[in-house]
Amino acid sequence: xxxxxxxxxxxxxxxxxxxxxxxxxxxxxxxxxxxxxxxxxxxxxxxxxxxxxxxxxxxxxxxxxxxxxxxxxxxxxxxxxxxxxxxxxxxxxxxxxxxxxxxxxxxxxxxxxxxxxxxxxxxxxxxxxxxxxxxxxxxxxxxxxxxxxxxxxxxxxxxxxxxxxxxxxxxxxxxxxxxxxxxxxxxxxxxxxxxxxxxxxxxxxxxxxxxxxxxxxxxxxxxxxxxxxxxxxxxxxxxxxxxxxxxxxxxxxxxxxxxxxxxxxxxxxxxxxxxxxxxxxxxxxxxxxxxxxxxxxxxxxxxxxxxxxxxxxxxxxxxxxxxxxxxxxxxxxxxxxxxxxxxxxxxxxxxxxxxxxxxxxxxxxxxxxxxxxxxxxxxxxxxxxxxxxxxxxxxxxxxxxxxxxxxxxxxx
Numbered sequence: 001x002x003x004x005x006x007x008x009x010x011x012x013x014x015x016x017x018x019x020x021x022x023x024x025x026x027x028x029x030x031x032x033x034x035x036x037x038x039x040x041x042x043x044x045x046x047x048x049x050x051x052x053x054x055x056x057x058x059x060x061x062x063x064x065x066x067x068x069x070x071x072x073x074x075x076x077x078x079x080x081x082x083x084x085x086x087x088x089x090x091x092x093x094x095x096x097x098x099x100x101x102x103x104x105x106x107x108x109x110x111x112x113x114x115x116x117x118x119x120x121x122x123x124x125x126x127x128x129x130x131x132x133x134x135x136x137x138x139x140x141x142x143x144x145x146x147x148x149x150x151x152x153x154x155x156x157x158x159x160x161x162x163x164x165x166x167x168x169x170x171x172x173x174x175x176x177x178x179x180x181x182x183x184x185x186x187x188x189x190x191x192x193x194x195x196x197x198x199x200x201x202x203x204x205x206x207x208x209x210x211x212x213x214x215x216x217x218x219x220x221x222x223x224x225x226x227x228x229x230x231x232x233x234x235x236x237x238x239x240x241x242x243x244x245x246x247x248x249x250x251x252x253x254x255x256x257x258x259x260x261x262x263x264x265x266x267x268x269x270x271x272x273x274x275x276x277x278x279x280x281x282x283x284x285x286x287x288x289x290x291x292x293x294x295x296x297x298x299x300x301x302x303x304x305x306x307x308x309x310x311x312x313x314x315x316x317x318x319x320x321x322x323x324x325x326x327x328x329x330x331x332x333x334x335x336x337x338x339x340x341x342x343x344x345x346x347x348x349x350x351x352x353x354x355x356x357x358x359x360x361x362x363x364x365x366x367x368x369x370x371x372x373x374x375x376x377x378x379x380x381x382x383x384x385x386x387x388x389x390x391x392x393x394x395x396x397x398x399x400x401x402x403x404x405x406x407x408x409x410x411x412x
Contacts, residue, residue, distance in 0.1 A: 009108035010039040010054065011099075013116035014063040014084070015138075017243060018268075019223075019310045020114045021049040023133050023204065026225060027112050028053035030394035038106060040119075061098040063118060066091070073162040075151040075329050077140050078192060081117070082168035086195070089180045096122055096181055103128060110402065117195045121177075124197070125185030129405050131398055132198035135309040136210040136220055137330045139203035143215070144193040146170055150211045150333050158349035159332055200401045202394060206313050207385060209337035221393045222386045223313045228293045230379060231300070231319040233372060237262040238362070239291075239300040239320075241311045244269015245327050252325060254355035257281050261366055264299065266290055293318075301372070302365050307331035307347070312338060316345065319379035321365040321372060325353065344375035 008031060010024040021041060028037040028050070039050045040060035047057045069083045085091030099122035103111070111123040114134040123130045132139060140147060147170065156162050170192040177195065178188045189195065204221040207213050240263055246252050247267060256265070256278055265278065266287045278284055293314060303315040307324035312334055315322040321344040324335035335347035346361050365371055387393055 005107065005109045006035045007106070007108045008035050008037045008110045008112060009103070009106055010037055010041075010050070011060070011111060011113045011116040011119040012039075012041045013060070013099075013113075013119055014042055015115045016043055016045075017308065017310075018046055018049065019135060019308065021046045022310070023114050023135075024112065025049050025053050026390050027131075027133060027394050027398070029225075030391040031398065032395075035110075038108070040102060060102065061095055061118075063095060063116075073153040073156060073165065074149045074167060075156050075333075076147040076149050076167075077196075078147045078168050078170045078173060081192070081195065082173055087168060087173045087176050089176060092118075092176065092180050093184075096184060096186075100125065100184070110398075112398075113198070120198055121181060121186050121195065124187065125181070129402065130198040130200070131401070132196060132201045132203070133221075133394075134203055135223075135330070136203045136205035136212065137309065137333055139201060139212075140193055140196055141201065141212055141215045141217075142194050142197035143217075144212075145191060147193060148211070151329060151336075155332065155336065156329065158351045159326065159328065160350070199405070200397060202397055204390065205309055206316060206338075206382060208316075208341040208382065209312070209334045211333060211337070218397070219385065219387065222388070222390045223310055224293065224389070225391055226389045227383060227386070228314055228318045229297050230383075231297050231372075231376060233376070235298065235300040235320075237264055237299055238302050238304055238366075239263075239296050240265040240267075240304040241308065242267045242269075242306060243308070246306050246325060247271075247274050249327075249350075249353070251353040251355050251358065253277070255358040255362075256284060258355060258359060259283055259362070260359075261362070263304075264291070302362070304362065307335035307338075309334055312345075316342060316375070317379055317382055319372075319376035320344075321375045322346070323348065323358070323361050323365060325358065326350070342375070342378050344371050344378060 012020045037054045039054045039057045042062040044059050050057045063084050065083050095118045099119045103122055103126055110129050112131045113119045115138050120130050174189050174192040202221050204223045263284050297318045302321040304323045305311040307326040324347045326332040326335045338345040339347040
């Protein structure tokens with residue numbers, strides 16, 4: 001008798017951060033060689049993260065923000081979906097058709113989706129089992145009666161001016177999805193959050209800034225292959241991670257040029273001109289490649305970042321104080337909630353940023369030993385909330401689900 005296919009398709013539909021491909025690669029490693037993987041991602045600049053664990057990596061249809069949409073007021077996932085065409089039948093159908101054809105061509109036994117709601121819908125229409133993964137912010141539970149407000153209008157305005165447009169109607173978007181995709185095989189949605197329904201949802205992150213904490217049926221997965229080491233308190237530099245956009249902001253540029261403490265910058269999007277300018281500061285070194293987590297923790301006294309889920313999680317789980325300079329909604333949500341719950345996390349919103357403000361807060365965290373002690377105590381509490389390393393959590397949960405569905409999960 002022919003053995004069932006074990007091919008796994010790893011999907012990401014939008015998002016340019018390294019966290020998306022890193023998560024998918026972690027799932028592939030968790031499943032092991034018995035489950036051959038293929039990946040479809042929105043941009044190929046980080047395909048090298050997936051290439052070692054995938055037979056092939058391709059660029060797919062990108063779920064892009066529609067041009068001309070005004071900046072959101074209060075933010076929730078109805079706003080996000082509406083801005084990406086979920087209320088526009090032609091846009092939604094084109095995106096769905098692309099994913100449906102890809103799935104029919106590849107014929108995977110399992111779809112693993114990070115920031116890929118249309119891929120989830122296409123898999124549901126074709127009867128393919130699904131696993132939803134990704135950062136907690138972008139993984140709303142499908143059981144919600146409606147999408148809650150993640151950022152108020154006043155909070156969103158900390159990033160950029162917001163429009164006076166009313167929030168989109170969830171009922172109208174849901175009706176558009178049902179009318180457009182129902183004839184193509186997608187079962188009708190009773191509520192808009194069901195866009196994110198999957199056979200198994202395994203978001204990762206830190207519960208203290210999970211906007212859906214209390215609404216999930218499983219604990220969050222550790223964001224890393226293994227728990228980072230706990231800081232020993234001997235680090236003597238600032239670890240800085242900026243993905244690129246941050247360094248276009250004059251206040252941040254000026255703060256780094258004037259930084260009076262020893263610091264190491266990792267910035268994948270750094271331009272040669274900006275690198276030359278920053279290197280005029282003798283306190284600042286630029287790492288030519290990402291640093292191992294263990295080295296970051298050993299060398300660092302504190303962390304400066306935008307509030308990216310991965311870097312923020314590394315800092316708080318290692319017990320390092322953090323200054324966050326958010327650039328978009330997810331980073332703002334992470335940083336606001338983290339700063340609210342932890343005295344060792346400080347957030348400087350874009351609307352209030354100046355080089356002086358950034359440097360003053362860095363100096364405060366650098367000099368106050370009580371803040372470092374609080375960071376370490378909080379880390380020890382947060383570390384107790386995880387059921388082992390990410391690979392273990394993914395493998396255990398996904399293979400159990402595949403076993404229940406007859407997908408060959410019993411053979412380890």
